[in-house]
Amino acid sequence: MPPRRRAARLSSRPYSSAAAAEQWPRGWLAVRHNRPSKRARRVPTKIAQGDEDGTPLTDEILVGIFAGLPDFSDLIRCAATCRRWCRLVSGEAAFICRAARRRPRGPSSLLCSLALGFFYSHCHGAVPRFAPTASASRRLGLRQPSLNALVEGLDDGLFDASRLITSRNGLLVVELQHRERERALKLCVCNPMTGEVTVLPPLGGKQIVSPFACAVLTADDYSNDDDSHASDPPSSPSSSYYVLLLYGRRGFMACRTYASDGGRWGPEAKVGNAVRLGKKAMASMAGTAVAVRNKVVYWHAKSILFGLRLDTLQAEHVDMPMSGHDPAGNTLVGVSPDGRLRVVRVIEPHSLVTRKKRVAICVVNRSATGDEWEPRDEVIEVVGRFLPAETTWIKLRWICEKSGVVFFTAGCDDQRSDVYAMSLDKQEAEKVASHHGGSGGGGGSDSSPSWENLVGYEMDRTSYLSSLAMDDDDP
Template sequence: TGPRRRASSADAQPCFVPTAAAARLIGLPGPSWTALADAVLGLGDGRGLFEHARPVAARNGWLVLELRQERYTDGLKLCVCNPTTGDLAVLPPLAGADNLGDYACALYTGHDLDTPRPLSPFFRLLIVYNRRAFTALRSYSSDTGRWSTEAKRSWGPKIASEKLRELGQSIVFRGVAYWLLGRTAFAVRLDTPEPAEERMPQCGIPDLPPGWGAFGVAADGKLMFVDAALGLDYKAAVRSYHLTVAKRAVFCPSTGDDGCSGAWDWTNRYCIRLKELKVRCGGSQEEKVPPYGDKVNLRWLWFCEKSGNLLFTLGEGTGSPGAFVLNMVTEHVEKVADGVDCDSWRNFVGYEMDGAAYLASISRG
């Protein structure tokens, strides 16, 4: 997702844009602005609650929304809900001395417990934000119904504000939330009542423009780094680029008994060349190929942990602007929304339906 900034009055309420598979399952043929309110609270109150809400995270069938406040001084108010089951929790607002500005968040659910409980209403929400002199961590647990005390980042300096705004999606792996940060990862343990930063080795990951890199989970269950770049089509009459998505490295946290080294592994890399997604630029064939460029406007990368799909948007300057889903295994690309305005979406999260909860809801019906 993008920067976690306070919503403006011009923002619209969240919209679901289904993939082909989801459309067949839930009967939603196109984008819907009312599906969320209808699913969680029914007609009426739900639409009022979610009006101008802003999606900031999604995992395991759960969705995190920032609810718009009348004034900035009202503080931060978050809602965690499961549209499939109808579970909903409006968290105590962080206001007054607890108020904060830009932030990033991560979600830990019943799926992630040592003994997974997919249908459990349990969740823990982590937020990362800046104070004047340090980067702070705080979590909310559904079982206690309260926020934890504020903790300081322990293994590094304060994260620069511009970097904090660019943290984007987190991947939760073995109870730890990971974000790209410089040439390594920012890791926070989330399976404990109080969040605590984990120390990470340097990776050598290049500094990328916002939206060009993401973490995912590889088929072998390891954390992987995914990025995007432009590849030149030398056979084209006019200089043309295509989008390339690559898995660059994997990381397996060491637990002492699983054979993992706790270091980054740069072997077994691969690239997916999406030649059907072209970017046309002026100039001669001999010009140097830019690794990234404003012409592409690749705004977001979002990795879906369960399916292994990668979501992204392409904007003005490309041959096919819109929102896309890439299956990292089959390399099939599906276009789920058309138009250059997809690149201007302020928040973009990938929502994967909770399969167990969905089947249970059908049986109840």
Template sequence: MPDMDGWLSWRRRGQSQEDDNDSTPLPDDVLAAVFARLTDAADVLRCAATCKRWCRVVAKDAAVHARVLPPELARRRAFFGVFSQLGLPDPVPGVADAAYHRKRKSPYPISLSDGGRHDALLEHSRPVAARNGWVVLELVHASPAESLDLCVFNPMTGEIFMLPSLSGEARPRCYACALLTGDDVDEPLPTSTTVFFRVLIVYNRYRFTAFRAFSSDTSRWGTEVSRSARPKIDNVRLGRLGQSVVLGGVAYWPLRRSALAVQLDGPEPCEVTMPPWGISADQPQSLRLLGVTSGDRRQQQKLCFVDVGFDVDDRLHRAGLPCRTIFLLTSVLSTIDGQGTNMLKWVMPHGRLYIPEMMVCSSDDFNLRWFCEKSGVILFTVGQESNSPGLYALDIATHKVQKVVDGTGCGSWRNVVGYEMDAAGYLASVACY
């Protein structure tokens, strides 16, 4: 396997021999055994900050040290970040084609030739999906391309899997994307499988909506499956499907009053029947989001809709000030009286979750961006016509809201995806700073 050029590997590779000389006679394995006996995450991080050699040792055994994270961090199943696109980059003639022409059809891991920095990849791509520490990027070409080129990218380790191009008649013009990883599969993977994932795209043909999936274990795209038995999804709505939620091997996207469900963990994707009605709200896509309920195991989690509502303060409205208080409603997909998965219905929301101390002038100032399925966090932006514009994270378990990015430009972001990593990856990233 080629060298991986990621954020972690780049930092480690930048360490010189002088940096490793910490005047400590103990070898790395002995240091690792000492660090593993620490019972306070703060002590682990202090050791990592001592010198670059100790930092490397801590990062190498991050999975062991993650067990001593403080309770408020340990209860999280994952830690989150954000990938966003301010706008399509200005194309540089020849750059994209020169960088990716020889790599587009390789389904195997590759490393970039830019010294471990992924600026070229990120500047000439847009994020379309993310899950379990992996991001799906669409490569943006310098000129109008006749092919769709996707890659699956791990920013922490630098692993990149380039998917075969979909060109000519096989190229979808407008599509939605979902990603399934090895963490989503209950059955143990073959020991020879180092990385497992599937990428699903949903797109339109002239008379029908179609599905197609790429699988890492076969290194190829599967056959096109048509949704001919159901109405074709409108092109405008298809382009706005946004985030997919993967639960029990099924990828879900929000539709008008229900959800599009596609089985993803089988040999070929197939649509799963969903209750067509039941959601009373008919919100714009920016005010609707699919998520999952909390649960100790995936079998206990349920699919849910998150809808945004507003309460208006007439006095503030007359004064020309932000006057809409924001609250969330949740509708859960559940079985009818325990009659099995073939008898599903949407359970109407009960109660409201208010977002404290936040008001907007209109519903256009608020945008639900992403549901972080493992950490249980909703990412949303508020625009400049609010009392506090920026990107926020709402923890649905504690109802706490944290501002992630401050600024008036967050509301105009495009292609926002939430990036989640496990606790070991989080500790490794902190240790490598």
């Protein structure tokens, strides 16, 4: 356990609060689900009364079968079959997901249940807070008012005046406040589901240039079908991750990577074949980053999509699609259910009946070959269907990669701003939060004091499997 003194968080040596998880359950998962269960594959356990499933198979054999299932949705169906199977899938979630990383990948499906809500700062300098969806509140009983609850008693005030950077695969990256007369970049990576919090070694002086783009890459992103760039060994824990920073130098683009296993930043590397992006373009890249087929990370940089290959550190530049409509300027980059690059944008098509502009969301997917955009796009009418008919503006805020859930704000004036979560796959939406008074970001405004620095959050698949048994109390 790290010392309580505040200086510990600013040390060049990262620390984690995971060691205290059993004593102080700060994570959103219950303590008993954080502790690893007895390995069913090693010690066959006796079937508890009421857990009979009608099969003579031992726990060891069943866990092996679960680990070999080709699709994640099959695991969820198995967990829903009976109480015993649910406990095995939940208790051995880390082993099952780690085994899935070693198998050749097939098409995966979006799972909207992974999206739990969004983090935001309600005013400049405030501690980031969390707003859960209705389903997340029911399933997990989220009661964490702010990020400081994850480190309460260890490093109180760690996230005071912090800034949300990005979120992906259950991990949240936060920039910590600067000390007086200090300009070093200090990042913190935390997993709210498990309560793990790690402060990364600071980058100061000439080590980093702002503005920068950031992405979080987990072990899943460094394992693929052909093992052409398998920099992540099979024995690497599923909790290992990398933080990738992309920034501009004079005359070239550069990147730097932090590896959680080593606990340090790697050397600066030059990005090959990259167009030089200015400060405004780099600032526009702050936000969601997606990994397509676990090979290329993409950011939206105004008129193009900037991609970085994970194996060669070569840049890829993709022109934005022509949707055939009048774009309103709201654009997010995402991933389709079959792993293709996709663009989600707000459009204002003209109605042939009323001859008035409407507000809708357009989805355009990259072709299967990856060299062009599909000629047909999908237009989702949201005003009148999910939103009040008097809605005049929509601002896309965040898209969750594995769930396909888009968070956006909408309103009809500058006095109210509502936050919605919409599943692109199911085309269902719900209102997550509302703000009354002050500027709501309407009328084309790009930001809102009430939802400043909004970052969507979805848990990783291991945490999701672990949470399946949370309603199944131990006898």
